[in-house]
Amino acid sequence: MTLAAQAMNVTVIGTGYVGLGTAGLLAHLGHQVTGIDIAPDKIAQLQRGEVPIHEPGLSDLLAENAERLSWTSDYSSVKEADVIFICVGTPPGPDGAPDLRYVISAASSIAHQLGEQCQVIVNKSTVPIGTGDYVERLLEELAPNFSAAQHLVVSNPEFLREGTALHDSLYPDRIVLGGAAKALETMIQLYAPLLEQNFTPPASTPRPEGYTRPATVKTTLQSAEMIKYAANAFLALKISFANEIAGLCERVGADIEEVTTGIGLDERIGHRFLQAGLGWGGSCFGKDTQGLISAGREHNYAMPILQAAIDINYRQRQVIVEKLLRQLKTLKGKRVSLLGMAFKPNTDDLRDAPAHDLIERLHRLGAHVTAHDPVAMPRAEHEWSHLSYTPARDLDHAFARADAVIIVTEWDDYQHLDWNKLLPTMRRRLIIDARNTIRQPLDHMLQATVKQVGRSAPIFIQSVQTVSIVK
Incomplete structure (x- = not known):
């Protein structure tokens, strides 16, 4: 100092x-x-x-x-x-x-x-x-x-x-x-x-x-206030753009990671905030983008690009649910575990966290939801008391007898999982990697069905349809 x-x-x-x-x-x-x-x-x-x-x-x-x-x-x-x-x-x-x-x-x-x-x-x-x-x-x-x-x-x-x-x-x-x-x-x-x-x-x-x-x-006062709103709205737009392109990548056989790497090398675009996945949450992007739209409405000025960014972002949460449904067909009676509750890693902030919507939607579809987070679980106990889910005691509890696990928040803890230990405890080895975190080569073939956003599963993953239940 x-x-x-x-x-x-x-x-x-x-x-x-x-x-x-x-x-x-x-x-x-x-x-x-x-x-x-x-x-x-x-x-x-x-x-x-x-x-x-x-x-x-x-x-x-x-x-x-x-x-x-x-x-x-x-x-x-x-x-x-x-x-x-x-x-x-x-x-x-x-x-x-x-x-x-x-x-x-x-x-x-x-x-x-x-x-x-x-x-x-x-x-x-x-x-x-x-x-x-x-x-x-x-x-x-x-x-x-x-x-x-x-x-x-x-x-x-x-x-x-x-x-x-x-x-x-x-x-x-x-x-x-x-x-x-x-x-x-x-x-x-x-x-x-x-x-x-x-x-x-x-x-x-x-x-x-x-x-x-x-x-x-x-x-001026007004320009400074506008700078803040415009900056957050533009970053939100970049993330939603990446997610919209990711949806088309899945349909035409392209890989969103390769696409965003290629376009991000253009210095006019850059790589930051082009990560496809579950979309943004937190207290800023949604609120500030909506704030600009509201300001436009007050002045009879439509802002369709910003509204599209919001629509695409929240659609992405349903995209993850649909990936799960395509694999399990029905969620009634299924156990689904979420890894991550905070809207991003290294914080316990739960405001507009995608995990909240996922818990709500999965429960409505009949799933038994378990949720884990390295930091945010005590806060969720108070702020999410209206939701129906079981807090996981630890990662072993989250994986045990799960029909599917969804990686919701890209915590470091989830990028270094002991797959050999955890996968055999699942009822069905299905991983929905909503943040595309499983990307580095492992020293063994990962025996699981893994679904990511905007790309096929990494080549070192071996897709499996049935596994023995470990009790």
Whole structure:
């Protein structure tokens, strides 16, 4: 850690994935940070040194910078803050438009505590275009001592990937700042060690070889808000495009892995986010793409490409169910085990996770569903209590007497399975590899029927139709 040239007092509202990452990053850069959350149980956890979410390296980062971090449900720290970050959730409403109730609540609470010095209020949450102006109006109406010259609103969207959030925070491609020039000067000072890359990297997240410094994009509030939405919508579109091409590959005998490798070598396209499989989930892609569509609808502007990206993504979940049905014919009374519940590896986030839809659909078709995840099972116990499934005690339990196993999340644990041990315990050796993870040559012939997305089974897999049941 290298102390910032000008250490600031920072308040971060919200202690979810974005809020905790922001607090840890700024404390590591040398600023004094107060994290606020209205959930007393989360604050109590953080005060005990416990982190309520799973994110690699985050616990260590917060512990290493504990002397510059404090946690509370009291908004009074806002009075002394130089910069106040709003990092609360913006879940989709019934019509797909983002629900701003938490942003409004946070802004209202901030307004009553604003000081008389120059303060920058930062929208870090993903919000609809125009929210920065709306927050400014709220402050103007509710703050007893509001001053347009002293209380400035900035849009500073995050571009973090859960599972690699610390890396993305410390070594970003770009930092986007939207707002008035005076406010952006403050943000440049706040982020100076990050922009110059003169801080000492955490031991768990070393600086990548060849990385120099991030680009800085200074723009208006509206453009910054649009950049966030457009970036996520484009990445969602790439994934859905790969899945749509994968469906045709299966029908014409092409291999989606070879196709995406070939087109990704075009530097205008690139390889990232062209992985075919079960599709995207999580809190960002679906919500932000739908948010852009809603914005278009407000302005009588149709966005059919984005709607197609959403439709294709959710269709992909049914594609996996249909692969299973083609093999088993009926799911009534069949035992199907899911490997992976979190929407992606290295996180316990279950929001819009494909596994949720699979459990629901398989149960509706009469299957007995068992589910396993290396990290997310305790969270699922609370958040998915409405679903009918059996939590697997371990991988042995997941495979035992299963008629099929579906690889849902590409955890490392599932890419290094002891197939010789696990396959003989299944009732039928059927693997639906919904993430195309089985690709490296093994030192033995894999005795199983394996179905992947957009490609035939790897040549080292021997398809089998019947096996003896191991009791």
